[in-house]
Amino acid sequence: MLADLLSESLAVDYQECWERERTATPVRVFAVQLHATGCSLRETKEILRLLGVQRSHQAIWQWVHQIADSGHNPPEAQPKRVAVDETAVKINGEWSWLYAAIDIETKLILDVELFGRHGTDPAAAFLHRLTEKHDLSEAVFLVDGYGYQTALARLGLSGRLDYVKRNLIEKWFHTLKMRIDRFHNSWVGSHGCVREWLMQFAQYYNFQRPHQALDGRTPVEEVI
Numbered sequence: 228m229l230a231d232l233l234s235e236s237l238a239v240d241y242q243e244c245w246e247r248e249r250t251a252t253p254v255r256v257f258a259v260q261l262h263a264t265g266c267s268l269r270e271t272k273e274i275l276r277l278l279g280v281q282r283s284h285q286a287i288w289q290w291v292h293q294i295a296d297s298g299h300n301p302p303e304a305q306p307k308r309v310a311v312d313e314t315a316v317k318i319n320g321e322w323s324w325l326y327a328a329i330d331i332e333t334k335l336i337l338d339v340e341l342f343g344r345h346g347t348d349p350a351a352a353f354l355h356r357l358t359e360k361h362d363l364s365e366a367v368f369l370v371d372g373y374g375y376q377t378a379l380a381r382l383g384l385s386g387r388l389d390y391v392k393r394n395l396i397e398k399w400f401h402t403l404k405m406r407i408d409r410f411h412n413s414w415v416g417s418h419g420c421v422r423e424w425l426m427q428f429a430q431y432y433n434f435q436r437p438h439q440a441l442d443g444r445t446p447v448e449e450v451i
Contacts, residue, residue, distance in 0.1 A: 254280055255290045260431065262287065301433050302450050304337060305362040306330040310369045310389075310396035311354070313345050316407070318414045318421055325403075325425065326353040329396050331369070334438055335446035336399065336429045337361055341422055351378035358382065369393035403428060 254275070261271045268284045275282055308331040313324045324345040328337040338357055342349040357363060368379055368386035371393065379386040406428060407414075414421050437443045 250280070250282065250286075258282075258287050259290050259427070260435065262427070301335055301337065301429075302447060303361055304330055304333065304335055304450055305364075306335075306337065306366045307332060308369060308392070309337065309357075309363070309366050310393035311350075311357075311375065312371060312393070312396045312400070313342075313350070314400045314404075315345075316341075316414070316421075318418060319416070323418070323421075324349065325400075326350070327396060327399065327429075328353070328357055329399055330446070330450075331392060331395055333446050333449040334395065334441060335450055336433050339425050339429050341418055341425070347374045347377050350375050351381050354378055354382055354384060358384075399432070402432075 258271050258275060261274060262268065266274065268287050271287050272282065272284055275287075309328050310331055311326070311328040313326045315322050316325050317323075324342050325339060326342060326349065327339045329335065330337055338353070338360060340353050340356060342352070354368075363384060366385070368375070368384060369389035369392055370376065370379070370386050371388065371390060373388075376386055376388070403425075414424075433446045435445060437445055438449075441449050
């Protein structure tokens with residue numbers, strides 16, 4: 228049975244948002260995982276077809292949106308060291324900037340957000356978002372530029388320049404861009420759709436991707 232084959236993909240948290248779907252939940256979760264880890268909608272559809280499941284691109288895209296809307300957010304964390312940085316991404320042929328923050332110890336992606344420009348003001352706005360989601364009272368931010376230090380000072384947060392230990396955020400950006408290049412050289416669509424995909428990938432990274440540095444645990448398992 229396909230449901231038995233894919234049973235390890237079944238997440239109880241997803242059942243409520245899919246209770247009226249005609250496709251078995253493990254199949255839908257498996258399809259969303261394929262998409263989050265780099266398969267295009269067409270490739271995901273073809274893999275399901277090879278497994279005997281015939282579904283449209285629209286159905287698969289709807290599953291992806293339902294997961295995004297289910298509010299599968301990372302747990303509140305109390306990080307000691309946080310790496311924060313931004314990277315350029317092309318959307319509809321124009322550049323935007325993706326900001327992300329990661330807990331150095333647990334590897335948990337604390338937040339991701341898109342901005343139309345980069346600099347001190349977007350950095351301060353992103354850091355403010357972090358303070359609303361996590362306890363940063365004892366956190367030291369590892370950054371690579373003085374613009375971040377100005378943003379940190381505005382919010383009364385502690386930080387220092389670090390070009391070695393903060394490499395974890397660079398590795399995460401590299402992993403992300405490998406997935407993007409797998410089926411997107413430049414995103415075509417709204418910023419909202421791009422944000423949803425980025426949240427999908429962050430959820431996959433936090434909740435499902437085991438880390439060798441964590442003895443095979445996921446970042447969420449490490450936090451909990």
